[in-house]
Amino acid sequence: AKSTGHNMYFVYENDMADNIDAHLTLGGGLRKAIEEEQFILHYQPKIRLCDEVVVGAEALIRWIHPELGMISPDQFIPLAEESGLILPLGEWVIRRACRQLQEWREAGFAPIKLSVNLSSRQFMQADLVDMVERVLEETGVDSEYFELELTESMLMADAQQSIDKLHGFRKLGLTLSIDDFGTGYSSLAYLKKFPIQTLKIDRSFIHDLGLDCDNDAIVKATIAMANSLNLKVIAEGVETRSQVDALNGYACEEVQGYLFSRPLCGDDFLSYVNGRSAI
Ligand code: C2E
Ligand code: CA
Ligand code: CA
Ligand code: CA
Numbered sequence: 001a002k003s004t005g006h007n008m009y010f011v012y013e014n015d016m017a018d019n020i021d022a023h024l025t026l027g028g029g030l031r032k033a034i035e036e037e038q039f040i041l042h043y044q045p046k047i048r049l050c051d052e053v054v055v056g057a058e059a060l061i062r063w064i065h066p067e068l069g070m071i072s073p074d075q076f077i078p079l080a081e082e083s084g085l086i087l088p089l090g091e092w093v094i095r096r097a098c099r100q101l102q103e104w105r106e107a108g109f110a111p112i113k114l115s116v117n118l119s120s121r122q123f124m125q126a127d128l129v130d131m132v133e134r135v136l137e138e139t140g141v142d143s144e145y146f147e148l149e150l151t152e153s154m155l156m157a158d159a160q161q162s163i164d165k166l167h168g169f170r171k172l173g174l175t176l177s178i179d180d181f182g183t184g185y186s187s188l189a190y191l192k193k194f195p196i197q198t199l200k201i202d203r204s205f206i207h208d209l210g211l212d213c214d215n216d217a218i219v220k221a222t223i224a225m226a227n228s229l230n231l232k233v234i235a236e237g238v239e240t241r242s243q244v245d246a247l248n249g250y251a252c253e254e255v256q257g258y259l260f261s262r263p264l265c266g267d268d269f270l271s272y273v274n275g276r277s278a279i
Contacts, residue, residue: 026065026071026075026076026079027079027082027083029065030076030079030080030083030085030089031083031085033063033065034085034088034089034092037092038063038064038065038066039061039062039063039064039089039092039093039096040061040062040064040265041059041060041061041062041093041096041097041100041266042059042060042061042062042263042264042265043057043058043059043060043100043114043263043264043265043266043269044057044058044060044256044261044262044263044264045057045256045260045261045264045269045272045273046058046113046234046254046255046256047254047255047256047260048253048254049244049247049248049252049253049254049255050253052260052276053276053277054112054272054273054276055112055113055254056112056113056114056115056147056254057112057113057114057115057269058114058115058116058117058149058256058263059093059096059097059100059114059115059116059117060073060117060263061073061077061089061093063075063076077119080119081119081120081121084121086119086121086122087121087122087125090118090119090122091131091135093116093117094116094131094132094135095135095138095139097114097116097146098135098136098138098139098141098146099139100114100266101114101139101141101145101146102139102140102141103266104266104269104270107270109270109273111142111145112145113144113145113146113147113175114145114146114147115146115147115148115149115177116146116147116148116149117149117179118148118149118150118154120151120153120154120157123150123154123162123165124157124158128165129165129168129169129172132148132169132172132174133172136172136174142173143172143173143174144173144174144175146174146175147174147175147176147177147198148169148174148175148176148177149177149178149179149200150176150177150178150179150196151178151179151180151184152178152180152181152183152184152185152186152191153184155178155186155191155194156184156186159193159194162194163193163194163195166194166195166196167195170195175197175198176194176195176196176197176198177196177197177198177199177200177234178191178196178198178199178200179200180200180202181199181200181201181202181222182201182202182204182205182218182222183202183204188222188225188226188229188231192229196231197231197232198231198232198233198234199222199226199231199232199233199234200233200234200235200236200256201219201222201223201233201234201235201236201252202236202237203236203237203257204237205218205219205222206219206235206236206237206238206239206243206247206257207237207239209242209243209246209247210242210243210246216246219235219246219247219250220250223247223250223251223252224250224251227251232253232254233252233253233254234252234253234254234255234256235247235252235254235255235256235257236255236256236257237256237257237258238255238256238257238258238259238260239257239258239259240259241259243257243259244259
């Protein structure tokens, strides 16, 4: 038992050292990475359940590190938040997403709605609405094809200021989505005070569909209530047909997940959509 304990401690210590190393290495490289644009966006299709047509996509950032290869956002978005570099990085994401929409259009592809994630520090930025407006104008994107994904906790930090900001976005013509719904503490009744249009049910609830009656009841009731409040519901992290069947039964409008596709680069996304419509 003693040696196991020792080994566990040892492994843990090594892990920690690795994490600290990664933290310093990535953190130090982030500024340069932004200057050199070592990032790409991947796009995950959003599928309308009634006909399984691709009706939208979510933009997800990846860091293509010159030595470490592809790094996932969970590993560097927190660092970018801490250092404030999320502000230039976040603007890059919005501009890149808008340009991608135009590139797809130039390729003869019917427009779809593209959503972008915001982080909390970015959401607190005073001139955020102006920045988004500027990028939309600069890239010529019609705002009805642009959506922002926000989390409950971002809105709760300063509710009144959030409401004002969301109204600012609504005036620009874009739509607003609540990401990871169900993981925070807010009720739908409270969330309706904010001018939002879409609710994304967190993938932890989708993962447990069919495995836990209480979980199923929560998902079913959430979708029913959201529908009656005129919110579009999208389920994230859909990985199986039986999850799709359950969500269909609950009148969920859209799904997103590995069952249909992983996030894809811009060109692969086009091939994916073209491949599906050819069937
Ligand atoms: P999120 O916004 O909740 O994004 C969904 C995550 O779930 C993505 O991970 C996606 O690849 C993954 N996913 C999609 N379908 C499935 C599935 O069927 N099963 C499972 N297990 N996972 C699935 P990713 O791309 O690693 O992004 C992680 C998080 O990083 C995002 O969570 C988001 O919070 C953040 N993020 C990503 N891109 C950006 C960005 O441009 N800006 C900001 N501020 N945050 C971003
Ligand atoms: Ca999201
Ligand atoms: Ca999410
Ligand atoms: Ca998330």
